[in-house]
Amino acid sequence: NAGVTQTPxxxxxxxxxSMTLLCAQDMNHEYxxxxxxxxxxxxxxxxxxxxxxxxxxxxVPDGYNVSRLKKQNFLLGLESAAPSQxxxxxxxxSQNEQFFGPGTRLTVL
Amino acid sequence: AQSxxxxxxxxxxxxxxxxxxxxxxSYGATPYLFWYVQSPGQGLQLLLKYFSGDTLVQGIKxxxxxxxxxxxxxxxxxxxxxxxxxxxxxxxxxxPNRDDKIIFGKGTRLHILP
Numbered sequence: 001n002a003g004v005t006q007t008p009x010x011x012x013x014x015x016x017x018s019m020t021l022l023c024a025q026d027m028n029h030e031y032x033x034x035x036x037x038x039x040x041x042x043x044x045x046x047x048x049x050x051x052x053x054x055x056x057x058x059x060v061p062d063g064y065n066v067s068r069l070k071k072q073n074f075l076l077g078l079e080s081a082a083p084s085q086x087x088x089x090x091x092x093x094s095q096n097e098q099f100f101g102p103g104t105r106l107t108v109l
Numbered sequence: 110a111q112s113x114x115x116x117x118x119x120x121x122x123x124x125x126x127x128x129x130x131x132x133x134x135s136y137g138a139t140p141y142l143f144w145y146v147q148s149p150g151q152g153l154q155l156l157l158k159y160f161s162g163d164t165l166v167q168g169i170k171x172x173x174x175x176x177x178x179x180x181x182x183x184x185x186x187x188x189x190x191x192x193x194x195x196x197x198x199x200x201x202x203x204x205p206n207r208d209d210k211i212i213f214g215k216g217t218r219l220h221i222l223p
Binding site: 031032033040041042043044045048050056058090094095096097098099100102103 | 118141143145148151152153154155158160199208209210211213215216
């Protein structure tokens, strides 16, 4: 039982490049979430999904897109990365309580 | 709209001393309440949660929290801290039956003096 896993763990991008972060969970949870964590800001919700094929905007969705084609996977995309998107990204899945992945540290130069 | 306030950005205590981390929330009804801990470079681990019932909640690692409706608070306590408790602590509030979404406070970083 791996819980929630995130790929990759680290990534460095140049401004304007694109990338996709993958989140996978093996707990059969319906709900999944993407957060970003910045110093002094706590965790802020980017997008979330309440089931396969559904997505919704969170608190800070601009510059990000998501897809939930399979129940166990939730993808976060950056189409044109900006330095303001330098952050640590956490994925979570939930059934009454949220379980978090280990995070992806992204640097945009 | 729901919100969470953690008034202390940093707290320093001596090893073996007691600890209380403050958390206040804003929500119209009884929320779900959580405390998470994050060690440096790590993900978030759930310490404890309150959904209903007994207002004193026991968690892992010797932590407990008390829900006080009249004060809209959910403070985290530990009678005797260990050096390994040095971490960042996040309080969070969720709305029952609302997509399991939760709102996080900005965190309190705990420092332990030897």
